[in-house]
Amino acid sequence: MKKIGIYSRPLKKNSVHILRRIVSLFSQCHVDVYLFTGILQKPESIFEPGFIPKYYSTHSDMPTDLDMVISLGGDGTFLETVTYVRDKEIPILGINIGRLGFLADIAVEDLEKSIEMIINRRYQTEERSLIQVESSDNVDCDFLFGLNDFTLRKSDKATLIKIHTWLDGEFINSYWADGLIVSTPTGSTAYSLSVGGPIVVPESNNFIISPIASHNLTVRPLVVSANHKITMKVDGDNMKHMASLDARSFFFKSKTIFTISTAPFTVKIVKLEGHSFYNTIRNKLMWGIDKRN
Numbered sequence: 001m002k003k004i005g006i007y008s009r010p011l012k013k014n015s016v017h018i019l020r021r022i023v024s025l026f027s028q029c030h031v032d033v034y035l036f037t038g039i040l041q042k043p044e045s046i047f048e049p050g051f052i053p054k055y056y057s058t059h060s061d062m063p064t065d066l067d068m069v070i071s072l073g074g075d076g077t078f079l080e081t082v083t084y085v086r087d088k089e090i091p092i093l094g095i096n097i098g099r100l101g102f103l104a105d106i107a108v109e110d111l112e113k114s115i116e117m118i119i120n121r122r123y124q125t126e127e128r129s130l131i132q133v134e135s136s137d138n139v140d141c142d143f144l145f146g147l148n149d150f151t152l153r154k155s156d157k158a159t160l161i162k163i164h165t166w167l168d169g170e171f172i173n174s175y176w177a178d179g180l181i182v183s184t185p186t187g188s189t190a191y192s193l194s195v196g197g198p199i200v201v202p203e204s205n206n207f208i209i210s211p212i213a214s215h216n217l218t219v220r221p222l223v224v225s226a227n228h229k230i231t232m233k234v235d236g237d238n239m240k241h242m243a244s245l246d247a248r249s250f251f252f253k254s255k256t257i258f259t260i261s262t263a264p265f266t267v268k269i270v271k272l273e274g275h276s277f278y279n280t281i282r283n284k285l286m287w288g289i290d291k292r293n
Contacts, residue, residue, distance in 0.1 A: 001067050001119050005034045005056065005090070007081045008072035015097050018108055019072065020046050022095070025115045027051055034063060036084070039072075059084045066090045068118065068270060074098015075190070079246040082130075082267055083143050091125045093118070093270035102189045103147075105280045106272065114272055123272045128186045128202055129226060130263035133245060137256045145263050146245040148187030152234055152258070153179025153212060155242050155251070160215055162235040168228050176215035182230055182260050183208040189281065197221040202277055207260070230260040 004026055011019060019040075023033050027048075037057040040046065047053065056062040062069075062084050071081040071094045078094045085092060094104030095111070106114050117123055133144040154161045163175040183192035185200040188208055193199065197210035198221060207230060210221040224230070233255060234241050240251050243258070282288060 001031050003032045003066045005066045005069040006072060007036045007069060007084055008039045009077055011039055016046055023047060029119050059086050064088050068093055070095060071104060074101055075103045076247050078103040079147055082147050087265040091268040091270045100284055102280060102284055117272045123270050125268040125270055126202060127266040128269055129184055129266055131184055132261050132263040134259040139252055140250040141248055147267055148190045148246050149181050149183040150260055151179055151181045151244045152232060153242050155238055155240055164233045166231040167224060175211050177211040177213055179212035181210045226262045232258045
């Protein structure tokens with residue numbers, strides 16, 4: 001372990017000590033630390049004398065030879081980290097200083113133990129697929145890939161929208177709804193889950209199509225192979241609608257055609273010893289809390 005990157009949104013005062021501790025632990029093991037420039041206004045002031053941090057500010061100047069990138073925050077921060085790593089094949093580890101944390105599943109109280117595992121390479125990486133989005137019109141999004149999901153939804157002033165959907169050119173349905181989510185297996189525990197979609201294990205090669213507040217109660221989430229291409233087009237009284245790709249949102253015009261497929265690259269997620277997908281959902285969703293277990 002020679003080089004570690006750290007990404008975070010601007011840290012609040014009560015979280016600065018966590019960053020300081022992480023940097024100190026890696027520095028003691030002679031690991032170079034590269035910080036995202038937006039973490040703190042003057043990060044040098046919080047570190048021990050003699051420590052000289054290195055920085056990156058965009059996905060272009062993030063070093064390609066990092067051994068790992070640590071995402072310090074919640075799942076939203078983890079998704080932002082993906083936009084910096086992109087196709088560099090650098091593993092990402094999430095340390096949770098947010099709330100639920102399906103992706104960022106390392107607790108702050110386990111910090112020392114977790115970094116010891118990282119230094120001693122007591123972890124494995126999981127390959128996670130991403131969604132790739134193509135649009136018939138130009139849209140205001142510079143990274144048309146998503147680890148969790150792609151969503152079309154009504155704008156604030158719209159009522160229902162009609163989303164025509166095809167699978168490899170074959171018509172599936174016209175969804176009358178507030179919106180439609182196309183999720184990866186990783187994203188099955190995110191927005192898709194909140195609208196009644198199924199939990200799908202990460203190694204599954206699937207997309208989950210989940211309507212948001214469907215006007216027709218017989219329309220249910222649909223799981224399809226990720227080898228297919230999904231095409232969607234929105235009709236509605238409003239000429240502008242909203243789309244989101246993970247946490248990044250943008251507007252688009254009615255009749256815009258979106259094509260969703262599997263991205264040509266994957267993201268590597270670090271799982272320390274004792275951590276797994278099943279362990280995470282059991283703890284986060286409190287499975288087994290029933291006293292009869």
